[in-house]
Amino acid sequence: MSTYASYRHLPSLAGVCSLDEAMKPGLAVEECVRRLKRYHYACRRLHQIFTARITAEPVYELKMGFSLHAHLCAEHTTALRKRVGEMREPPLGLEAVPDPNLEIFFDEILGAPGTEELLLGLYELALPALKAALEHHLQETNRLADHPTVRLCRFALLEVDDMLQFGAQSIAALVDAPCRERLADWRSLLEDCLAAAGGLDGTQPPSGKTVPRRYSAKPYAYDGVPKRDHRFPDPYNMGVNAEVFLYDPQFPPEPKTLMMFYKRLREVDVPEMMASIITETAGKPWDYYRDMTRQLWDEARHAMMGETGFANLGIDWPAKVMINSTWSLALNTQLKPIERHAVLYFIEQGLMPRNGKRFEWEVGLASHNPLAALFQDYDWADEVLHARIGRDWYLKDFSNPQAAVRYGDECWSRVLMNWENWRQQGLTQHRNWWPDLYRAACDRWGTKPDPKVLAYATTYQTVRADLKELTGSA
Ligand SMILES: [Fe+2]
Numbered sequence: 001m002s003t004y005a006s007y008r009h010l011p012s013l014a015g016v017c018s019l020d021e022a023m024k025p026g027l028a029v030e031e032c033v034r035r036l037k038r039y040h041y042a043c044r045r046l047h048q049i050f051t052a053r054i055t056a057e058p059v060y061e062l063k064m065g066f067s068l069h070a071h072l073c074a075e076h077t078t079a080l081r082k083r084v085g086e087m088r089e090p091p092l093g094l095e096a097v098p099d100p101n102l103e104i105f106f107d108e109i110l111g112a113p114g115t116e117e118l119l120l121g122l123y124e125l126a127l128p129a130l131k132a133a134l135e136h137h138l139q140e141t142n143r144l145a146d147h148p149t150v151r152l153c154r155f156a157l158l159e160v161d162d163m164l165q166f167g168a169q170s171i172a173a174l175v176d177a178p179c180r181e182r183l184a185d186w187r188s189l190l191e192d193c194l195a196a197a198g199g200l201d202g203t204q205p206p207s208g209k210t211v212p213r214r215y216s217a218k219p220y221a222y223d224g225v226p227k228r229d230h231r232f233p234d235p236y237n238m239g240v241n242a243e244v245f246l247y248d249p250q251f252p253p254e255p256k257t258l259m260m261f262y263k264r265l266r267e268v269d270v271p272e273m274m275a276s277i278i279t280e281t282a283g284k285p286w287d288y289y290r291d292m293t294r295q296l297w298d299e300a301r302h303a304m305m306g307e308t309g310f311a312n313l314g315i316d317w318p319a320k321v322m323i324n325s326t327w328s329l330a331l332n333t334q335l336k337p338i339e340r341h342a343v344l345y346f347i348e349q350g351l352m353p354r355n356g357k358r359f360e361w362e363v364g365l366a367s368h369n370p371l372a373a374l375f376q377d378y379d380w381a382d383e384v385l386h387a388r389i390g391r392d393w394y395l396k397d398f399s400n401p402q403a404a405v406r407y408g409d410e411c412w413s414r415v416l417m418n419w420e421n422w423r424q425q426g427l428t429q430h431r432n433w434w435p436d437l438y439r440a441a442c443d444r445w446g447t448k449p450d451p452k453v454l455a456y457a458t459t460y461q462t463v464r465a466d467l468k469e470l471t472g473s474a
Pocket residue numbers: 267270298299302473474
């Protein structure tokens with residue numbers, strides 16, 4: 001074969017690999033599928049952990065990062081399932097645990113008691129093990145025969161590297177040497193799990209060591225109470241009603257962009273709430289989890305668009321804008337998962353008519369703030385997908401669409417927001433922070449505050465009943 005050459009030295013084998021590489025034995029389909037199931041299990045468990053830890057993670061940047069990483073892991077889980085399904089007839093055995101030691105490994109990370117443990121487990125143990133397995137697969141498989149898997153591994157590695165970079169920076173910022181020292185023991189427990197499993201891909205001889213559970217000795221209990229960091233100093237504040245201002249034609253578009261950035265940033269509560277639905281709903285087809293997690297990530301993006309909008313205006317939002325967490329708190333603690341999904345659907349189906357997302361985009365255009373227009377443009381586009389996800393995974397359980405909307409309305413009406421109660425308990429004074437924010441923005445714009453806009457003081461206390469379809473923003 002040594003004299004064999006391609007025509008005029010054109011790339012042979014479609015450029016996939018060299019002829020020499022194409023002649024190596026590689027992995028048999030049986031072995032390829034066996035390994036793929038282990039990568040699939042890892043991605044699926046990582047998706048579960050990232051999702052479950054969003055709500056109670058106080059640090060905003062980590063909440064956002066976990067939202068993205070949950071989405072990425074869900075997408076790679078989907079690709080791996082599809083590839084296994086291309087090579088094997090059902091049953092595919094994708095729900096089975098491939099190795100009990102891997103189960104302990106991921107259970108331990110899921111149950112990690114603090115943020116530091118969680119970060120180390122995810123970004124210094126689990127994702128590096130996945131990266132090593134994918135790279136090992138690329139080295140060992142026949143790149144011609146197994147090209148669809150090669151492509152899948154290469155794409156996965158791109159995003160695994162992104163996640164690792166985010167993790168390394170986060171750990172450098174949050175985990176110091178004494179903390180690392182304190183966690184050394186648990187870290188070796190995780191390493192023992194991998195060694196007992198013969199590595200994540202199961203290609204090494206298993207150590208034979210029995211690994212005792214520590215943080216997973218008791219079954220994991222999801223914490224659905226949202227937590228926020230110090231940049232959310234007044235989390236019960238419902239003193240500024242964004243929707244009443246936004247829909248009032250007497251107010252000009254420029255200050256309305258501030259209300260839209262506020263509404264967007266407040267959406268940090270949607271991933272907190274959707275994480276609870278995804279975590280507490282068992283037994284759905286995989287595509288349910290994948291679609292819901294895509295939406296969860298979109299809602300995190302919407303929050304970060306609001307953050308970017310304020311940063312672009314030079315506004316110190318933690319000081320000027322009181323972002324509350326009352327919606328995710330109330331839904332997560334008062335409603336069942338299906339009821340929360342019903343509320344989400346009810347709110348989202350109200351966002352599509354003319355007075356919803358299109359209106360917000362038009363306000364953005366009229367305001368001459370190009371960032372507000374761009375963000376609302378994509379926010380609207382995302383909502384088209386979310387409406388479809390709602391139809392696919394919520395609406396189907398009802399005999400007709402009206403009944404589905406009615407149920408959402410009922411569930412939303414049952415939620416107690418305790419406006420006055422929170423004030424009496426001293427949890428918030430519902431301070432009207434609007435004039436302060438508006439003045440700061442006027443300073444940046446170099447304009448004089450409009451007295452009518454400055455005087456805006458409508459809260460969520462009484463107006464909610466009339467505008468209840470407008471009180472949520474997903
Ligand atoms: Fe949204």
